[in-house]
Amino acid sequence: MTAVLVRLKLRLLVGQFRRSPWQVVGLVLALLYGAGITLMLVVTLVALRLAPAPISEAVVIGGGSLAVLAFLIVPIFVGIDDTLDPRRFALFGLDRTRLAIGLAVAGVVGVPGLALLLVAFATVATWSRSPLAALVALVSVPIIVLTCVLLSRIAATSAGLLLSTRRSRETVAAVLVIGISLLAPLVVVLTNLELGRRALTAIGSVVAVLAWTPLGAAWAAPASVASGSAAGALQLLIAVVTVVVLGLVWRALVGVALVSSGRQAKPQTLAGIGWFGRLxxxxxxxxxxxxxxxxxxxxxxxxxxxxxxxxxxxxxxxxxxxxxxxxxxxxxxxxxxxxxxxxxxxxxxxxxxxxxxxxxxxxxxxxxxxxxxxxxxxxxxxxxxxxxxxxxxxxxxxxxxxxxxxxxxxxxxxxxxxxxxxxxxxxxxxxxxxxxxxxxxxxxxxxxxxxxxxxxxxxxxxxxxxxxxxxxxxxxxxxxxxxxxxxxxxxxxxxxxxxxxxxxxxxxxxxxxxxxxxxxxx
Structure with missing residues (x-):
């Protein structure tokens, strides 16, 4: 089952290069852009090996937590490839556990999954200042990837079930537009020197909290080991438990999706023909x-x-x-x-x-x-x-x-x-x-x-x-x-x-x- 779904995902990816020349050019440019961003992140993480430990911790834990959060939030609004939506397999009578595992593994196949895998592997170089920390970073790689992929699948499938009505999509879209737009002044605040110093202090406090959450635990475990703290073992345990819980949630959600048609909008009674009667x-x-x-x-x-x-x-x-x-x-x-x-x-x-x-x-x-x-x-x-x-x-x-x-x-x-x-x-x-x-x-x-x-x-x-x-x-x-x-x-x-x-x-x-x-x- 898993191999079939992975091959299907690969064929879908290859099929995108069989479009019109303009679309292929655009796809290649997008891939080059993504590759450039990924390369920049990898080089930065490798260079952090020579940086002071507090700076490396802040960048890796803070940036990694944002990446995990992005895998949770972005699919809600942008969506992911709905070809592998669990509801599309409702008529095949498949076992939900096997289907859930196959869809999760297939979710790694693609540009976001590959980029995340490379960035996660780059943290091994970041913490190679300590052999034990590098080993923990290597163990954290699959945990990070599985956490992000499962979050994205759960978010996208939940959005498909819960945001199936027009009113719910309108509300979420409006909140997203206004919320993202109003974040812009924060950039100016952080560029102010005095405010920037205060912001850096606040960021350090936030990173310390994120290290003990499902968002940042897997990223923080190697950092704790590198600093000689025994907290790394507990943070790694939090990360493993997070993957297990997400896996169970994903399995249950696949089961719901296989028998659900989504929310139905309440019927509305409209009088007249609206603008067609006025113009x-x-x-x-x-x-x-x-x-x-x-x-x-x-x-x-x-x-x-x-x-x-x-x-x-x-x-x-x-x-x-x-x-x-x-x-x-x-x-x-x-x-x-x-x-x-x-x-x-x-x-x-x-x-x-x-x-x-x-x-x-x-x-x-x-x-x-x-x-x-x-x-x-x-x-x-x-x-x-x-x-x-x-x-x-x-x-x-x-x-x-x-x-x-x-x-x-x-x-x-x-x-x-x-x-x-x-x-x-x-x-x-x-x-x-x-x-x-x-x-x-x-x-x-x-x-x-x-x-x-x-x-x-x-x-x-x-x-x-x-x-x-x-x-x-x-x-x-x-x-x-x-x-x-x-x-x-x-x-x-x-x-x-x-x-x-x-x-x-x-x-x-x-x-x-x-x-x-x-x-x-x-």
Whole structure:
């Protein structure tokens, strides 16, 4: 059983190299990036052999505990290869113990498992200053790997069972976005010299606690032995007990997954047809209604809607902690929101998934599709940006700056939407499927998504440069530049939006079958 599952996992990994050339290139780049990070960690751990023992302990135990925690948390939101989800084997009548062991061993096969194995082995070199410590580190390697793999399998399977409803996924996604974003100011705090000294003292205390927890016990045992402490034996015992308990939990969870279909959402009674009854009964109106419904109800859109306003808040907090003056901080949020709000439309068509066949089969005009999708962003975004510009200028104490703020914000928004009108029809890339986790990127995405996102982001800034440059001059005190920024922003933004929707509409009409085929493959 175990050998069969391992071979299956290997064939799945090899199969990823049989995709399109772009996807293979992206996969190779991702592998090279992962290999580079792993090599850096291995070299660091080997070099720690020459470092003072307290520093080596803090790095190994603290970093190792974070790695174990990552194997627990990341699968909840991002997910892991669901091809080996226990529920997929429900119809085969397999023994749950054999299946649990096979799935756990197969979980080691892959880039994360291999990287963890190499990093864990590198700790043998870290503690080779003592033969007994090196031996304990070698014994700890399989314990560390099994702990991480079992945690990831338990977390992913539990999430699949407990987060099977849309409401639960939305709640978890919102908490994750806000939580991760608000951690950013901590980086600035730690870069402050005085605060950094206090933080290092606190880190030492935290590491001392982690050494006696399931997160850090396996990493701490060799360190204790190297320092001549008998606590290493007890820490190793804690690590072994942790693996045994996790193994029993995993076996029980596999048994539950084999006979469970997950939580069922409670049925809701909805009155009326929502936005479809409020907007014009035309192709453009119907598409606008559906796009508005997406932004209001689809968890994938909600994550974007949450992260867009959170981003400038975090940026302002970081710069504020770094000592930037309040008048300057007040001018940052509106352009940043406009930048990301416009950029968010660059792959909108991919979120339809196979539902795009309705547009293709009905022969919807490309311009109607383009403008209909942009309607909710325009209707909500423009008033908010204009109002926010006046508020920001008032907080900065210079009402004249409302003009360049409006110019820059409107330009960034309209330019981003114009570019998105072309890019989403010309080169859509796979996104999370409807109903899935918004953080679970498809395997077929490869490096194409990163390339497209980066290029379009830079293009949006370049095309908006006239308004941005004049806006910066206005901040320096030029009244003419303030009004020039407003005029340039409105003209450039409207022109790019007009050309982008027209061009994107023609591309959509010409590439309709290819767009549908890409959606079916995703």
């Amino acid at each position: 014009p009964a035309s192709p453009r109106g119907a598409i606008a209604a559906r796009a508005t419904s997406y932004w209001a109800r689809d968890v994938r859109y909600r994550v974007s809607a949450i992260s867009i306003p959170v981003t400038p808040i975090v940026l302002v907090l970081v710069l504020g902690l770094a000592g930037v003056d309040r008048p300057v901080l007040a001018l940052i949020p509106v352009p940043v929101v406009a930048l990301f709000l416009g950029w968010a439309t660059h792959n909108d068509i991919a979120y339809d998934h196979t539902a795009i066949w309705l547009h293709v089969a009905a022969g919807v005009r490309g311009v109607d599709d383009r403008l209909g999708r942009l309607a909710p962003v325009l209707v909500v975004g423009l008033p908010l940006l204009v109002a926010g510009s006046f508020v920001s200028a008032a907080v900065a104490g210079r009402l004249l700056l409302a003009a360049p703020l409006i110019g820059v914000a409107v330009c960034l928004l309209l330019v981003g939407m114009g570019i998105g009108g072309v890019s989403s029809a010309l080169m859509p890339y796979p996104v999370p499927r409807p109903g899935s986790s918004p953080f679970q990127q498809p395997n077929s995405t490869g490096g194409l998504a990163a390339v497209v996102q980066s290029v379009l982001f830079l293009l949006q800034l370049v095309l908006s440069a006239p308004a941005i440059v004049l806006g910066l001059l206005a901040v320096q005190g030029s009244t003419a530049a303030a009004w020039g920024s407003l005029a340039a922003g409105l003209v450039v933004g409207a022109l790019v939006l007009r050309l982008g929707t027209a061009w994107g509409g023609r591309v959509f009409e010409r590439r309709g079958p290819e767009i549908l085929a890409a959606a079916l493959r995703a």
